[in-house]
Amino acid sequence: MSKAAHRRQRGPRRLPLRYLLPSLVLVAVVAMMLLRGYVHSEFLADHRVGAPTAQDEVPREVLEGGPVIDARGPEPTTHRVPDRTIVLTFDDGPDPTWTPKVLDELARYDARGVFFITGAMAARHPELVRRMVDEGHEIGLHTFNHPDLGLQTRDRIDWELAQNQLSLAGAAGIRTSLFRPPYSSHSHALDNNGWEVTRYIGGRGYITALNDTDSKDWARPGVDAIIENAMPKEEDAGAIVLLHDAGGDRSQTVAALGRMLPELRDRGYRFTNLTEALGTRSAHTQVSGFELWKGKAFVGAVTVSKNAMGVLTVLLAVIGTLVFARFGMMLLLSFLHARRVRRPDFSWGPPVTEPVTVLVPAYNERKCIANTVRSLARSDHPIEVIVIDDGSSDGTADVVEAMAVPGVRVVRQPNGGKPAALNNGIAHAGHDIVVMMDGDTVFEPSTVRELVQPFGDPEVGAVAGNAKVGNRDTLIGAWQHIEYVMGFNLDRRLYDVLRCMPTIPGAVGAFRRTALERVGGMSDDTLAEDTDITMALHRDGWRVVYAEKARAWTEAPESVQQLWSQRYRWSYGTMQAIWKHRRALVERGASGRFGRVGLPLVSAFMVVAPLLAPLIDVFLLYGIIFGPTGKTVLAWLGVLGVQALCAAYAFRLDREKMTHLLSLPLQQILYRQLMYVVLLQSWITALTGGRLRWQKLRRTGAVDAAPAAGDRTEPRETSPVA
Template sequence: MTTTTPSRGRRRAPTRIERAAGKAAALQKPRVILALLLLLGLTSVMLLDGYLRAEVGGDERVRDGAGSSKVPDKILNGGPIISFRGGQATTTSVPAKTIALTFDDGPNPTYTPQVLKILEKYDVPATFFVVGSMVSRYPGIVKDMVDQGDEVGIHTFTHVDLSYQSDARIRREMTQTQLALAGAAGITTTLFRAPYSSETDAIDNYSWPVYKKLGEEGYTSVFVDTDSDDWKKPGASKIVKWATPSGTSGASVLMHDAGGDREQTIKALPEYIEKMQAKGYTFTTISGVIEAQNTAARAGQQANAPAGTGGGQLQGGNRNGTDRLQAAHREATGATLYEGKALVVAVAVAEYTVPTLSVGLVIVGVAVMGRFGMMLILARRHYRLRNRRRFSWGPTVTGPVTVIVPAYNEKECIANTLESLAKSTHPIEVIVVDDGSSDGTSEIAREAARSLGMTNVRVIRQENAGKPAALNNGVRSASHDIVVMMDGDTVFEPDTVRQLVQPFANPEVGAVAGNAKVGNRDTVIGAWQHIEYVMGFNLDRRMYDLLRCMPTIPGAIGAFRREAVLQVGGMSEDTLAEDTDITIAMHRAGWRVVYQEHARAWTEAPGSLKQLWSQRYRWSYGTMQALWKHRKSLTDKGPSGRFGRVGMPLVVIFQIVTPVFAPLIDVFTAYSMIFVDFRAALYAWLAVLGVQLVCAAYAFKLDKEKYRYLLMMPLQQLAYRQMMYLVLIHSCITALTGGRLRWQKLKRTGEVGTPAGVS
């Protein structure tokens, strides 16, 4: 055993890279916060959009004891308009030969403008009971409605049955709709019509307390005399017939401008107006009805009329006197106006964002499914090609090789690493490069080599300069033409080196990627990473190998021609992913990079979420750095340009773009479960999980792994994958804002022993 120990002089000044690393480290916390804010913003937009489009909690009765409040007979037998002046409930009926035309459930971008056009043509006013969520989505229609002289009332924000809701929910439904009206048209309103309501005689002991409470707050509740039942789509003629009151009676008439297909309503409306005008009817708004009764009362025309009946008929033009027809409107001012405008803007953002994300979801879904399919097909082909009897790389490689082990504070693992190398069936020399360890790594390595009787071990000490520098030191010191690189926390099987170097029988091969395995897989985090290594890494490498565009030789196990490493300038310090960097560089230099699945190495995966985050952040950010560094490979010509033409697009799509947008799948799954259809969304999620399980099971079959670890996969999808998303988003933000990090040291336990102890 030979030991080389360079002299230790005065501590050198920080390099440019180290200074940049210090600045980048100071920016990591703000970047994490920015990533979380982006995620929070996306979640808020999705929640807002879902709330606008769905009824949440609308079917659960929560009003205990509401049935104890009896509805007065004068209300049940009174007119369709209920007011609470002075705390007393009074009803108003529509005067004879008068129609208060009302529309529910709008605005709708297709049908409401058509209704408004018809009303304008016939100079007929109407009262629209609008849904706040629809107002927020289509504010311009409501503004046109008000500007045209029509009247607006509240139909709740989410079209929920208020009879079943808590006081807080009722207040929220009303307030949010008022804010929507303020933002859309600069008004608020005193009119209200409850969803699912009809005539006053249908008021029950659950709904009556709602009307009383809203009446005390100044709202006028509006019901129906004549229902066109246009929602049943019976045909235009029947809609006209059902909307026509008997004799010369006045009526509050209900139609719909939204909530479904309203083509029949659009067809029936002109016929209905012409019919009623021919019969001598006048059209007015709800405020017009109330004003007519007030005028009649002041003139003494209803002095002897029974309580709750109308007393006068509107005269004159239908759309003249706009101020009178909009008596229910109040100008929105102050906080209400600004909050309303903010709501409309927020909804506009949601209306733009969610459809855009939906398109992204489709693209991501197709890409993910396409990747799974391509991996299965190409991995099977790769397996059959490499495992057939006649397959050979060429003459058996028997010459000795150099194994380089960069080590920084690896006292827990270095002895196990050397012990595994001592059992190698292939002749090797071992170079341990101690990168300025402070825990006695070099002394432990020397003692381990001595106790194992390994005379082929050299321990080289250097001042701390990072992993790339340690590897380059080892390459320069290597005695053989083939160098194997492994991490100081990794153990090899006895046959690993022999298997790993056989592809070098092909003179075109410049580097070989081995099969990295998780040794500490008996914990939850370890099992998750085990699944990821077998499915996400090794299955991918089979695909990339067959396409001849392998993007990464793993640091845990890889072999290189020494001349190829020197040709591309050795391991670069330009990126955090020196393994990806040199792999791409070798492709561009014309060397072939292959995968040898039979060469297995057992590595110690991070044992905590914090360590896992640190490792994956370095990997993902380093990969982005390497891809950016070699972006000109996209224009490389000839065989050396294959990576740029095939590998670069695949890596960018499958390892950066798709994973960044993959959270859309989970976000939309949660969105659908809450706001759309829980069962359908759950089935869709299970279907995607099933596809992933099939891919994982096939990967486990190819690697001869035990299937029991796949029981952890559902939990991996719910927890582990979300963390990987955040890591990648964090890396993207770092890449966009700039920054460099040093080679990060993970805490090791040394629990991964020789392969014989790992199964």
């Protein structure tokens, strides 16, 4: 049976959980950001304002009539408010800063008014709409996001009204029949476009309320001018007064109310709602059933989106702080590290010349193991090599034995995992210094010698080498090359100076045998045994350092699936190690120092920062779509520039070709998202108590040999060993 037929027989494939959960989180974030753009008038917003047109189609009785136009019937009628009656109207709100102040002034003088709200603002601040209704004010519609309706289609007008009503229903549980078009003025200024909109609005069941006096408070002309503009033009005449409670600084409006209300009240004026002034039934209608729940669901979603976006904004500030703090620390401390170890008089102590044991744990490494052994045979330091075959089924041990390389022996064991293989190797080691490497890695001739020199200092218990990507000719390989040089090795210089190195890389590391024995050897408690043993050594009082010249060339994953498997194990294993050694936070001595310096840095830079880093790209996308595009792109390029500076410095320290940095922008856009999903899935696994199994990566044997001394070109690639 073919594979395709077998899949059909099994039924449709389900999306794996490791993809599904991060995908759901991504969809939720995107949905919240789109909803935020929607209710902030950044989505489908139209800021055009039409020029005045002719008035020949506007009925004379409308042009010469009152500011309230009822076009619901076959013949339009207009209305004016009675004498000594003021209808205070407020447009564009509610605003969280100014609307409460306006309401406070109205309540102070027991005045009522009409608030023509926009749907976008009402959905964002439903509590203010409820307060308006509870305090006896009337609500009118002012569209959803304030376009000039004279420039819109009828479908767009219907949408603006429907969304405005939806927000009002969700906020206060009511509908309204009052409407005021944006950018409107007095009835005598109504032009043909405005009249067409008014007739259409009337046909939809709305009464259009214009104004008698325009305070022009939107221009902030001063409190005295606002009061003068708002006052009725004739003695004791009634008026509909246009004011604003949103759209900018409304402090002058609030101050004007504080003077105008008592002055007009003393002159015998009353302040009331529009329908009360006209002696008609209320414009409000209670909503229920599906319409009510649909409104509540919309307003609720907007509230969740607003709160979530607030949290995301705070997290963006956190990640920005972490990113720049890390970059600053890396540049400064890496410089200090390089200056220290490259001084002519620098020395770890007496030269280390005694033989050492190199352990090579191997499980199904047939394609790589010959390259690894041959590279060790060229070492310029005396070594014994122990290949621990961990129950391989591909003849890995047979390949090594067939090579018959002097000083290389094979230890076979049933499959027990990498920690068990390393512990078995330690038991068979004949020397006090033990070097550990992976079965897919090749050493330079000087690697072992450079790696063991720090043991001249009796305080040093372990040494981290310089792991480098050998198969960097693919895009994924190039991205990992940048990550290794910048993200790993520059970090190791930082941690070396702070004396809190979190990880000895499995590809190239060395240990004192006595140090390993004191902490109980390699543990299988976590999936990151290299991080686990390093933290254990710190807690036992040993110093862990970095040897930048001890280079090892490793085969990095060549597919997204393989990269996922590797980084998933690393991320989850790091979390396990942090949790396992958490008591270091409260302990004393060397353990406490590592706990209060190393664990917070590892948690911040290796767990929290990578998880939050994609927010930079998410907000970049949001800024490009909704604006301000220029500032957003400039800020993102600034972050990228800082990253490029750090990467260039790291490449210079490692004497690497700068041409690989050409893929850095693409790496930041694509690779970072993959690492985010991997880390997010690791978090989910940890929080749900899941258990991640060891995942063996497929190797090709692409990395044949390390460059010769002084040759900084790429390592050669060859066909796998048969």
